[in-house]
Amino acid sequence: MKGKIDSKNSKKSVTLEIEQSRRAGLSCVKRLPAYLQLLRILQAEGNEYVSGTVLASVHHLEPVIVRKDLAITGIIGTPRIGFRVNELIAAIERFLGWDIQTKAILVGAGNLGTALLGYRGFENFGLQIVAAFDRDPRKVGRWLKGRRVQPLEQLVKFARRNRITLGVLTVPGDVAQEAANLMARAGIRGIWNFTPTKLDVPADIVTQKEDLAEGLAVLSHRLHYLSRTKGL
Amino acid sequence: MKGKIDSKNSKKSVTLEIEQSRRAGLSCVKRLPAYLQLLRILQAEGNEYVSGTVLASVHHLEPVIVRKDLAITGIIGTPRIGFRVNELIAAIERFLGWDIQTKAILVGAGNLGTALLGYRGFENFGLQIVAAFDRDPRKVGRWLKGRRVQPLEQLVKFARRNRITLGVLTVPGDVAQEAANLMARAGIRGIWNFTPTKLDVPADIVTQKEDLAEGLAVLSHRLHYLSRTKGL
DNA sequence: ATTATATCGTTATAAAAATAACGATACAAA
DNA sequence: TTTGTATCGTTATTTTTATAACGATATAAT
CATH class of the missing domain: 3.40.50.720 (NAD(P)-binding Rossmann-like Domain)
Structure with a gap:
């Protein structure tokens, strides 16, 4: 009677697809390069996944902030696991326009x-x-x-x-x-x-x-x- | 019955004297050097006074922001005239600790x-x-x-x-x-x-x-x- | 199979900053 | 003298940003 999966998913996907990147807060954009820098190190070390919690603790930030920041790049993580490092790097680079020189x-x-x-x-x-x-x-x-x-x-x-x-x-x-x-x-x-x-x-x-x-x-x-x- | 002058002045002076420099917003502190830079040019040009309005327009800011920023350094301006350039420079330098090397x-x-x-x-x-x-x-x-x-x-x-x-x-x-x-x-x-x-x-x-x-x-x-x- | 837990994503609240509103004041001009 | 105006300083409102709260989900442990 609740139909939870259907109602929520449809709403989310529509929202995300339509407004592409919602207004990106200035402070958020400023933090993205710091994440990127760390992500590249993790990538070089061979890590496949990283959690927002880890990113947060390195930069002395609250995990919520990190997750919100990452959200505007369009990336989606998986609970209990985190984000794919490769995808995350690509998403941030693309968002900042750094994928093309x-x-x-x-x-x-x-x-x-x-x-x-x-x-x-x-x-x-x-x-x-x-x-x-x-x-x-x-x-x-x-x-x-x-x-x-x-x-x-x-x-x-x-x-x-x-x-x-x-x-x-x-x-x-x-x-x-x-x-x-x-x-x-x-x-x-x-x-x-x-x-x-x-x-x-x-x-x-x-x-x-x-x-x-x-x-x-x-x-x-x-x-x-x-x-x-x-x-x- | 309103006693406006008395009540307001007493409150203001007490507040200012006791808490010295009220919490200085981070964004405010960041803007102070920009004012300082311009003030030194004005000083070199021989200007004795400058209004918050002028400072604001040069840096594409709202005059209110400038006046608020300057207020935390303890400086006091005069209506219709503005601020003494020399005093303003001294106040900002002192506030930032830039008066001593x-x-x-x-x-x-x-x-x-x-x-x-x-x-x-x-x-x-x-x-x-x-x-x-x-x-x-x-x-x-x-x-x-x-x-x-x-x-x-x-x-x-x-x-x-x-x-x-x-x-x-x-x-x-x-x-x-x-x-x-x-x-x-x-x-x-x-x-x-x-x-x-x-x-x-x-x-x-x-x-x-x-x-x-x-x-x-x-x-x-x-x-x-x-x-x-x-x-x- | 059930429970526990780390994490996610979203929504709600709080704090900080920017903007707007307004009365007060000092000079200039009529 | 009176009126006008540019500016000041403060308070009120809005917007932005940060923090907190909470349900949802995927794995691990019991």
């Missing part, structure tokens, strides 16, 4: 720019920095971590010709807006902004500001005012 | 470590990286951005002798925990963790994890699934 250019071959160029590991994040640009004539022409530094004047042509969609901005703050304008002209769709400058860009361009000072502020504040909070 | 050591003289060592600007964040350490004998002894790279074995002695309270961790992920243990033994109180490894440390040590992948995940996700959100 995105070509990016980097502007500003200074300290930080050089470090980012040298970072082996972006390939794990679906990112491929294919070229570097700088305004300084002394830097132009030199080779940095396998890429020849090109002059800024070449940026627009290069980016258009190679269908570049992502730009990494590592110039000094006072020329950041200028460089961003150049990227916009070049048809770039997203800017990863490592400068302290808040960029003004057309509405169809996505920017992500990366500010070291932010994290340092949290650290300093906790250090000075006794740490009461627990989480990250 | 904190000495730090850096462990891991790789790409990122080198870039951080070369970053002129930490002095604006109350941070002074006074020494660099590395495990690799080929790096030990070399000079990097004005600091001689020392062997890991010297870390504990050096940190204790110089009363170092903060450690910057830029080693590969698989040796991060090991380095963190060393820092703990050396009496370090806070660890700025640039590795992808979640650290296990004694409860009295504060850690702040800096994960580039986090920001990239947000950027990628927005790029792939149409950007509906507006804010940073």
Whole structure:
């Protein structure tokens, strides 16, 4: 008389199929790479399954949060067992768009720019920095971590010709807006902004500001005012 | 019969004086450095006052948020005028503990470590990286951005002798925990963790994890699934 | 076969953060 | 002097995020 299986399943499948990925909370998206990192280690170690509980304990999170986060990638686990590591990795990568490599250019071959160029590991994040640009004539022409530094004047042509969609901005703050304008002209769709400058860009361009000072502020504040909070 | 001025003022002053800095929301603390950065520019340009409205518009925030954020530093503005730039800078710096320089050591003289060592600007964040350490004998002894790279074995002695309270961790992920243990033994109180490894440390040590992948995940996700959100 | 248990997925509640609303104040202009 | 307005600080509401609660399920143990 209750017909439990039927009524529940039909509702769930419809919901999941129709709205594809329900609104993905920002904090959730931020946690996904951390899961991914651990999952790759587990995969390399030969683990076939992993439980949300394990993922949670490593990252000092509540298991519920992990399960909810994973749910938005569309993955489905089995009770008492957990999730298939392979499937989980694939689901997260796909959700973040990291299953296909995105070509990016980097502007500003200074300290930080050089470090980012040298970072082996972006390939794990679906990112491929294919070229570097700088305004300084002394830097132009030199080779940095396998890429020849090109002059800024070449940026627009290069980016258009190679269908570049992502730009990494590592110039000094006072020329950041200028460089961003150049990227916009070049048809770039997203800017990863490592400068302290808040960029003004057309509405169809996505920017992500990366500010070291932010994290340092949290650290300093906790250090000075006794740490009461627990989480990250 | 209402006695509005009296009742309100007495309540406010008591509240403010007693609990010093009411619980500082995490998101608020993160925004403070951005204000600070802009304030210093305004100061250099000779501006004496700034309104919360201006701060807000530059950073694409609501004025209310700015006023609330500033309020927790203890600063008080004047209606129609705004805040004194000098006072505001001092208040934020003091709140974050950036009014006195904190000495730090850096462990891991790789790409990122080198870039951080070369970053002129930490002095604006109350941070002074006074020494660099590395495990690799080929790096030990070399000079990097004005600091001689020392062997890991010297870390504990050096940190204790110089009363170092903060450690910057830029080693590969698989040796991060090991380095963190060393820092703990050396009496370090806070660890700025640039590795992808979640650290296990004694409860009295504060850690702040800096994960580039986090920001990239947000950027990628927005790029792939149409950007509906507006804010940073 | 029954019971126990670890885990899942969902729903309900609590906490934190963002947004909105509103009175108060200081200067400017009529 | 009066009125207007930009801004402040606080309180109220909404939204987002985290935590808690709970039934469901798959294996292991009795």
